[in-house]
Amino acid sequence: MRSEAKERQNPGKYTRNVWFTDKDDNQALSIRYTGEVLFDKQSDFQKVKVLDTYAYGKMLTIDNMIMCTEKDETHYHEMIAHPAMLTHGNAKNILVIGGGDGGTIRELLKHSSVEKVTMVEIDEAVVEASKLHLPQLSSAFGHEKLDLIIGDGIKFVEDAAAGSYDIIIVDGSDPVGPAEGLFTNKFYQDCNKALNDNGILVAQGESPMFNEQVFVELNHALKGVFGKEAVHCFTFSIPTYPTGIWSFQMATKGGAHPTKNFDADKSAAFAESNNLNYYNEGIHTAAFALPTFIKKKLNA
Ligand code: SAM
Numbered sequence: 001m002r003s004e005a006k007e008r009q010n011p012g013k014y015t016r017n018v019w020f021t022d023k024d025d026n027q028a029l030s031i032r033y034t035g036e037v038l039f040d041k042q043s044d045f046q047k048v049k050v051l052d053t054y055a056y057g058k059m060l061t062i063d064n065m066i067m068c069t070e071k072d073e074t075h076y077h078e079m080i081a082h083p084a085m086l087t088h089g090n091a092k093n094i095l096v097i098g099g100g101d102g103g104t105i106r107e108l109l110k111h112s113s114v115e116k117v118t119m120v121e122i123d124e125a126v127v128e129a130s131k132l133h134l135p136q137l138s139s140a141f142g143h144e145k146l147d148l149i150i151g152d153g154i155k156f157v158e159d160a161a162a163g164s165y166d167i168i169i170v171d172g173s174d175p176v177g178p179a180e181g182l183f184t185n186k187f188y189q190d191c192n193k194a195l196n197d198n199g200i201l202v203a204q205g206e207s208p209m210f211n212e213q214v215f216v217e218l219n220h221a222l223k224g225v226f227g228k229e230a231v232h233c234f235t236f237s238i239p240t241y242p243t244g245i246w247s248f249q250m251a252t253k254g255g256a257h258p259t260k261n262f263d264a265d266k267s268a269a270f271a272e273s274n275n276l277n278y279y280n281e282g283i284h285t286a287a288f289a290l291p292t293f294i295k296k297k298l299n300a
Pocket of ligand 1: 066067068076097098099101120121122123126151153154171172174178179180182204
């Protein structure tokens with residue numbers, strides 16, 4: 001329903017005409033909000049804000065880019081966590097790089113196989129913003145299996161002992177500022193070394209229709225490190241990211257395949273018992289079926 005009509009139905013409730021705009025060179029996405037900025041901090045790394053929107057709940061932004069909203073964050077966080085977890089089947093020791101809002105660890109910790117999640121987030125302000133204003137996202141920060149480290153994930157992986165992790169999840173922002181190094185060959189070589197023989201890596205892969213060059217380069221970098229057959233791109237829809245379609249890249253060691261080595265019944269039971277919002281066994285398989293235009297870009 002358009003906001004003018006909502007205002008007629010609820011006089012006084014939708015009165016502020018203030019818009020947040022996530023603006024890129026050639027396109028922009030605007031979300032109407034109350035005008036209230038709940039959190040606003042310039043950290044050593046970036047500008048972190050939480051706004052109260054009309055249609056998407058509370059929204060976290062970093063350097064004026066939308067990171068997540070309460071309404072559609074499950075699309076991102078369920079898809080960054082569950083396809084890898086259910087492909088692996090028995091992941092115990094997990095490393096998350098970034099992910100300061102807490103959504104990714106919340107999803108990982110739903111798996112009973114998990115013994116420990118180490119999360120390395122460079123910016124404490126993101127964790128603070130989420131703890132203060134985004135309880136839906138930050139609910140797992142007190143979990144006994146979580147080891148939260150405030151520090152540089154790039155350095156952490158460089159120093160990690162070989163073969164330490166079953167799964168590494170790179171939940172980083174766009175390749176600017178502290179996240180730039182999360183898109184380099186060297187970083188993924190270090191991740192490969194830190195994974196054990198059956199380890200799986202998932203990385204935030206940008207949009208195939210926006211930041212196309214980064215999307216393709218990341219896929220190629222991972223193929224260079226893990227091998228061509230070991231890298232699997234998958235996509236999901238998310239209305240509050242530029243273009244509405246976003247990707248993750250999965251790289252597997254030890255030959256696991258995300259759709260062949262996958263127990264659909266186990267996935268369905270997991271999704272149902274955890275009352276998931278986006279992920280299910282059908283989405284798991286469908287997400288890896290890429291539109292032709294994306295295949296062409298990756299194979300060019
Ligand atoms: N959902 C978001 C998106 O794609 O728009 C990404 C999640 S956001 C919470 C990414 C997080 O990565 C930020 O909190 C940022 O501080 C963190 N980050 C960026 N570079 C990092 C680094 N080098 N080490 C650890 N965390 C990093």
